[in-house]
Amino acid sequence: MQANRRPQHITIVSETFPPEINGVANTLRQLCQGLMQRGHRITVIRPRQQHEAEGKVAAAGQGLFTQEHVVTGLPLPGYADLRFGLVRSATLKALWQADRPDAIYIATQGPLGVSAVSAARQLGVPVSSGFHTNFHHYSRYYGAGSLERLLCLYGQWFHNRTAITLVPTRSMQRTVRAMGITHSGLWGRGVDCNRFTPHKRDPGLRAAWGLQPNERAVLYVGRLAPEKNLRMAVACFERIRGLHLQARFILVGDGPLRRQLAERHPHYIFCGTQRGEDLARHYASGDLFLFPSKTDTFGNVVLEAMASGLGVVAFDDAAAGEHIRHEENGMIAPLACNDTFIDSALRLADQPSLLNRVRAQARLDALEQNWGTQVEQFENLILSQPAKGEYHAIAKQSVPLL
Structure with a gap:
């Protein structure tokens, strides 16, 4: 003090x-x-x-x-x-x-x-x-x-x-x-970089999701609610799955849209609300992180995903607009450009070298946000x-x- x-x-x-x-x-x-x-x-x-x-x-x-x-x-x-x-x-x-x-x-x-x-x-x-x-x-x-x-x-x-x-x-x-x-x-x-860290990646959890080591876990963490623009996340993942059939969409959180999403997409994995170390394991066990919201004032989950070493895809607003540099520590798209959001996610899914680079830099940058x-x-x-x-x-x- x-x-x-x-x-x-x-x-x-x-x-x-x-x-x-x-x-x-x-x-x-x-x-x-x-x-x-x-x-x-x-x-x-x-x-x-x-x-x-x-x-x-x-x-x-x-x-x-x-x-x-x-x-x-x-x-x-x-x-x-x-x-x-x-x-x-x-x-x-x-x-x-x-x-x-x-x-x-x-x-x-x-x-x-x-x-x-x-x-x-x-x-x-x-x-x-x-x-x-x-x-x-x-x-x-x-x-x-x-x-x-x-x-x-x-x-x-x-x-x-x-x-x-x-x-x-x-x-x-x-x-x-x-x-x-x-x-x-x-x-x-x-962000608490001791709690949210790539070291908590859990092969057993990924296996429970049905993933082999080199297959993609696409993560969403947050409320399953209309204002979170989940239609964008679904459209984006479906494009990824069209090219990577073994990719899995992992949704962590709960809300009024969960039942509807589960009925329409029974192959999605709904993990419900996670807390503490369990939440940190879910983050670290992912590969890509989709943050499609256009209404959040910040979005703490963006920093948590970066600290966990994920490839974040978001719109150029709120936390992403403040902390993500396109193609350096994540991918950002202009607010009006849904196609750019999807294209950015596809690039990360298709280019392992790009994904690995932004994941490593995301973790380094998150360490500065104490x-x-x-x-x-x-x-x-x-x-x-x-x-x-x-x-x-x-x-x-x-x-x-x-």
Whole structure:
């Protein structure tokens, strides 16, 4: 820790948190652990998770936080396995009056986040927000495209009530500026290269997938949901399989599209949700990694795949746009060029020398993306915000009626 940085009390407010499995929860796990290692006291406020018993509070011994407050949680429409939180701002205000945080970070922009911003502003506690999820883009994938403009206005209103909005990439910083979010800061992501490593390649697992040593395992890791552009991944793999009959498509994750995909493609291998060392083995046992999403704000799985030594194929956006150099440590295609995405995957499948080269370089580059640097960057951003000051004029407007 910097010599002039005394330990602080930092509160993290989020509608999703470990042990839930998604990019936001994974990022917050790393963030909380890193902040505590730097000497800070961490309080987490989150909704009660699915199947979590009434009155249960996770033990602080997990190493993610020093104190936790659980509020009412209800299913998120379209994402029944995720929750949104409900709590009165007066309740949070009383909590923070009794144990005042030095800074508050709000990771999600749901009802819990709205209450937290209101309480923090009333108390004059510095409050920052994160832009982790493109909910306004997701609307078009769930039959609610007409709400996209209103969701953008809501996001503008919400984030402009905070001192700064943290985004993971330069492209996302341009996106939030175009939305009218006026004060943003760049906060990247890291990857645990001790967990995700090519050394965990498992010949037994590959044999269970029906692969010989030189045959291709094409991997997808993530939610099986419409906004992930899985049609692109399926089209790409089918082209690969047309030339490499023994290739296997390995899908790690779960979601609303799993049943439909399994019915249409019974030869695909669905591994379900994997955690910890099992997830690392699945990554390391693959060869190519397809990341077809055009809606992710970052995509932690891209760095995890690179750390695992896979040949990543992605669109030139989010994590891939930030970290992949075409034909050096992976393959990227312009957002509008589906054919280029497929052609890039075919080149990796057809050219072993190219595949081996990008896999080796991907691992080397991932080694430079450590979480320690990113946690320090986060610390410097949120602890430098004023307790009171010039909040944006739009923050005085009423919330848009959705």
